[in-house]
Amino acid sequence: MADRIYYPKSALAEAAHCKSMEQYKQMHEKSIKNPEEFWGEIAKQFYWETPTSDNKFFSYNFNLNEGDIFIKWMEGASTNISFNLLDKNVKCGNGDKIAFYWEGNDPDDYSRLTYRKLLEETCKFANVLKSKGVEKGDRVAIYMPMILELPIAMLACTRIGAVHSVVFAGYSSDSLAERMLDSKAKVLITTDGVWRGPKLLLLKTICDEAMAKVKVNNHEVESCIVVSHLRRLANPHGGGSTATDGGNIKNGINSNGNGANEPNIPWDDDRDCWWHEEMEDAEPSCYPVWISAEDPLFILYTSGSTGKPKGVLHTTAGYLIYAATTFKYVFDYKPNDVFWCTADIGWITGHTYVVYGPLANCATSVLFEGTPFHPQNDRYWSVIDKYKVSQFYTAPTAIRSLMKFGDSLVKKYDLTTLRVLGSVGEPINSEAWLWFYNLVGHGKCSIADTFWQTETGGHVITPLPGATPMKPGSATFPFFGVLPELLDEDGKIIEGEGEGYLVFRQPWPGMMRTLYANHERFQTTYFDRFHGYYCTGDGARRDADGYLWITGRIDDMLNVSGHLMSTAEVESVLTEHPAVAEAAVVSKPHPVKGQCLYCFITPNEGRKFEKQLEDELKKKVREKIGPFAQPDVIHHAPGLPKTRSGKIMRRILRKIAIGDRNVGDTSTLADDSIVDTLFQLRPQV
Ligand code: ATP
Numbered sequence: 001m002a003d004r005i006y007y008p009k010s011a012l013a014e015a016a017h018c019k020s021m022e023q024y025k026q027m028h029e030k031s032i033k034n035p036e037e038f039w040g041e042i043a044k045q046f047y048w049e050t051p052t053s054d055n056k057f058f059s060y061n062f063n064l065n066e067g068d069i070f071i072k073w074m075e076g077a078s079t080n081i082s083f084n085l086l087d088k089n090v091k092c093g094n095g096d097k098i099a100f101y102w103e104g105n106d107p108d109d110y111s112r113l114t115y116r117k118l119l120e121e122t123c124k125f126a127n128v129l130k131s132k133g134v135e136k137g138d139r140v141a142i143y144m145p146m147i148l149e150l151p152i153a154m155l156a157c158t159r160i161g162a163v164h165s166v167v168f169a170g171y172s173s174d175s176l177a178e179r180m181l182d183s184k185a186k187v188l189i190t191t192d193g194v195w196r197g198p199k200l201l202l203l204k205t206i207c208d209e210a211m212a213k214v215k216v217n218n219h220e221v222e223s224c225i226v227v228s229h230l231r232r233l234a235n236p237h238g239g240g241s242t243a244t245d246g247g248n249i250k251n252g253i254n255s256n257g258n259g260a261n262e263p264n265i266p267w268d269d270d271r272d273c274w275w276h277e278e279m280e281d282a283e284p285s286c287y288p289v290w291i292s293a294e295d296p297l298f299i300l301y302t303s304g305s306t307g308k309p310k311g312v313l314h315t316t317a318g319y320l321i322y323a324a325t326t327f328k329y330v331f332d333y334k335p336n337d338v339f340w341c342t343a344d345i346g347w348i349t350g351h352t353y354v355v356y357g358p359l360a361n362c363a364t365s366v367l368f369e370g371t372p373f374h375p376q377n378d379r380y381w382s383v384i385d386k387y388k389v390s391q392f393y394t395a396p397t398a399i400r401s402l403m404k405f406g407d408s409l410v411k412k413y414d415l416t417t418l419r420v421l422g423s424v425g426e427p428i429n430s431e432a433w434l435w436f437y438n439l440v441g442h443g444k445c446s447i448a449d450t451f452w453q454t455e456t457g458g459h460v461i462t463p464l465p466g467a468t469p470m471k472p473g474s475a476t477f478p479f480f481g482v483l484p485e486l487l488d489e490d491g492k493i494i495e496g497e498g499e500g501y502l503v504f505r506q507p508w509p510g511m512m513r514t515l516y517a518n519h520e521r522f523q524t525t526y527f528d529r530f531h532g533y534y535c536t537g538d539g540a541r542r543d544a545d546g547y548l549w550i551t552g553r554i555d556d557m558l559n560v561s562g563h564l565m566s567t568a569e570v571e572s573v574l575t576e577h578p579a580v581a582e583a584a585v586v587s588k589p590h591p592v593k594g595q596c597l598y599c600f601i602t603p604n605e606g607r608k609f610e611k612q613l614e615d616e617l618k619k620k621v622r623e624k625i626g627p628f629a630q631p632d633v634i635h636h637a638p639g640l641p642k643t644r645s646g647k648i649m650r651r652i653l654r655k656i657a658i659g660d661r662n663v664g665d666t667s668t669l670a671d672d673s674i675v676d677t678l679f680q681l682r683p684q685v
C-alpha cells in the first residue's frame with residue numbers, strides 16, 4: 001500500500017488552480033528561469049504605494065566567497081501588509097465575509113470576525129500601540145493564546161511598521177525573557193490567562209516574571225497590554241472586550257470547575273493596562289504607514305529542536321507574495337472554502353497559514369484555541385464537521401496521537417467537506433499517511449506533505465493537490481521559485497537517485513533575510529557548510545521517479561557498519577507494527593559496528609511493552625531494511641521528549657542512550673519530567 005502511487009481524484013484536479021504535472025512543470029520552470037516575470041505577475045494582485053525599480057526586482061548573493069550573504073526582492077517598492085490583507089478585501093466588497101471563526105477551548109465558546117470588523121479592530125489597536133510610543137521598526141513581543149486579539153495585534157503592528165515577535169504562550173518565563181531580550185522588545189501584549197484543555201495557565205504572571213528577568217539584564221519593557229480573556233469567559237456580559245461579530249461565550253472559569261472567583265492577576269499601574277480599556281476611546285481608522293519591501297515584518301524564533309533557538313527575520317514584500325502564493329496553490333484555496341490550520345500562531349506555520357496566507361487570499365479560516373483531546377479525543381473531527389472545513393492542515397505528531405484512539409471517533413462525524421489534507425513539522429510515516437488518507441480523507445482527498453522551515457517562510461517542497469501523484473511519506477517536488485539539490489559530504493551535486501544534504505541554489509521571495517541582530521550566525525549556520533547554497537540542515541533522498549523524501553536532520557543520520565540510514569526510515573518500519581504508537585530512533589556508539597540502533601518505543605493505548613514485542617520489532621527492521629539495521633536496544637518510552645511544537649528532540653534521546661545525564665538546553669521541551677522517566681526505564685545492556 002505504501003509503495004503505491006496515489007493520483008489526485010479527477011474532480012479535484014479539473015477544478016484545481018494547478019491541474020496537472022505538465023502545468024506544474026511549466027510554471028516551475030518559468031519561476032526558476034524568469035523569477036522577475038513570474039513573481040512580478042503575482043505581485044500585481046497587491047497594492048504597492050510605490051512600484052519597484054525595474055532593474056532591482058531581485059538580487060542576491062548566496063556565496064560567502066563573493067562577500068556577505070544578502071537576499072532582496074522588489075527593492076524600491078513600498079506597501080503595507082495590513083492594507084493588502086484588510087482594506088483591499090473590504091474595498092472589493094468582502095467586508096461581510098468571515099475572516100475567522102473562533103472556536104474556544106470549551107466547545108460552548110465560539111465567535112467570529114468579519115473582514116470589516118477585523119480592519120476596524122486592527123486600526124483601533126494600531127492607534128493604541130501608537131499611544132504607547134510604538135513607532136516603525138520597534139519590536140513588539142506577543143505572548144497570547146489562540147484568540148482573535150492575536151491576529152489583530154500582529155496586523156496592528158504591520159499597520160504602523162512595528163516588528164512583531166510572537167512567542168508561543170506555552171513557553172516558560174525564562175524562554176520569553178530570553179526572546180524579549182534578544183529582540184529588545186518595547187511592548188508586550190498578553191492575556192490574563194488561558195485554559196488549555198483542563199489546565200489553567202496564568203499568562204500575565206509568567207509575563208511579570210519574564211519582564212523582571214529582562215530588567216535585571218538592563219532592558220525594560222515599557223508597556224504591557226493585557227486582554228481580559230479569563231474575565232470575559234467568566235462574565236461575557238460584563239468584563240472585557242470582545243473582538244467579535246457575534247457568537248457565544250458563556251463558559252469560562254466557572255465551567256471549568258475552578259470556582260467563581262477570578263485568579264489574582266499581578267499588576268503594575270505604571271506599566272500595565274487592559275486591552276479593552278485602551279480600545280474604548282481608540283479611533284477606528286488609522287492611515288497605514290508605507291513600508292519598504294525589505295523592511296522587517298517579524299522576528300520568529302525556531303523551535304529549538306537542534307539547539308539554541310534562532311531569531312529568524314522575515315521582511316515585507318517577498319514574504320507577502322510567497323505566503324499568498326503557497327496558500328493558494330498548496331491548499332488549492334477557493335473563495336467558498338473554509339480552511340483550518342491547527343498550528344499555534346506561535347509557530348511559523350501559524351504565522352503563514354493561520355494569518356498571512358489566508359488573509360492575503362481573502363479566505364475564511366478557523367482559529368482554534370483548544371487541544372485535540374479536550375473535552376474528548378474527537379475534538380478535531382467535531383470541529384471539521386461543525387464548520388464544514390474543506391482544507392485541514394495539521395502535524396504528524398497529532399495524527400499519530402489520534403490514531404491511538406482507534407477509528408470509531410473519526411467515523412462519528414461528517415468529514416465529507418474535506419478536499420485537501422496537509423501535514424507539516426516532521427516526516428510523516430507511511431502508516432500515519434495512509435490512516436489520514438483513508439480514514440480522515442475517505443480516500444478522496446489529496447494530501448500535501450509540506451516540507452519547510454521557520455527560515456523558508458512558506459512551503460518549499462510539497463505536492464500540489466490537483467497535480468502531483470502522491471507517494472506516502474514523500475514531500476515530492478519543489479514549489480515555484482525553489483531549486484533544490486542534494487549534495488554529498490564534499491559538496492558535489494548528486495544527480496538522479498541518491499541521498500544527501502538538502503540545499504537550495506537560489507532564493508525564493510519568502511525566505512529569511514538574516515538572524516535578528518546576528519548576521520554572522522546567519523551566515524555560518526546556513527551558508528558556510530557549502531558555499532553557494534542555502535543549507536537546510538536536513539537530509540533527503542531522491543528516488544528513481546525524482547521524488548524527494550526528507551530523511552530528517554543531518555545530525556540524526558545513522559551509520560551502522562558502514563551503512564548510512566536515516567532515523568525516519570527505521571521509525572517508519574517500527575510504527576507499522578500494530579502495537580506501536582510512536583517510535584524514535586537514535587544512534588549509540590558501538591565498539592564493533594561504529595554505531596548501533598537504539599529505539600524508543602511508545603506502545604498503543606492498552607498494549608503492553610514486553611519481550612515478545614521487542615523481538616518482533618527487531619525482526620521487522622531486519623526484514624524490511626536489512627540485517628545490518630537490526631536494533632541493539634528497544635527502550636520502553638511511555639512518552640517522548642518533544643519540543644512544544646511537537647517534534648521529537650533526538651539529541652536528548654542520544655544522551656539517554658549513552659546514560660549521560662548532561663542533556664543540555666531543555667527550555668523548549670514541552671514536558672521535561674519525561675526525561676527522568678526515560679532514564680529510569682533504561683534497559684540494562
Ligand atoms: P531548530 O532549527 O531550532 O532546531 P526546528 O528546525 O525544529 O528548530 P522549525 O523551523 O519549526 O524548527 O522546523 C523546521 C524543521 O522541521 C525542518 O528543518 C525539518 O527537519 C522538519 N520538517 C518540517 N516539515 C517537514 C516535513 N513535511 N517532512 C519532514 N520534515 C519536516
Ligand code: MG
Nearest residue numbers: 302306453537
Ligand atoms: Mg531548524
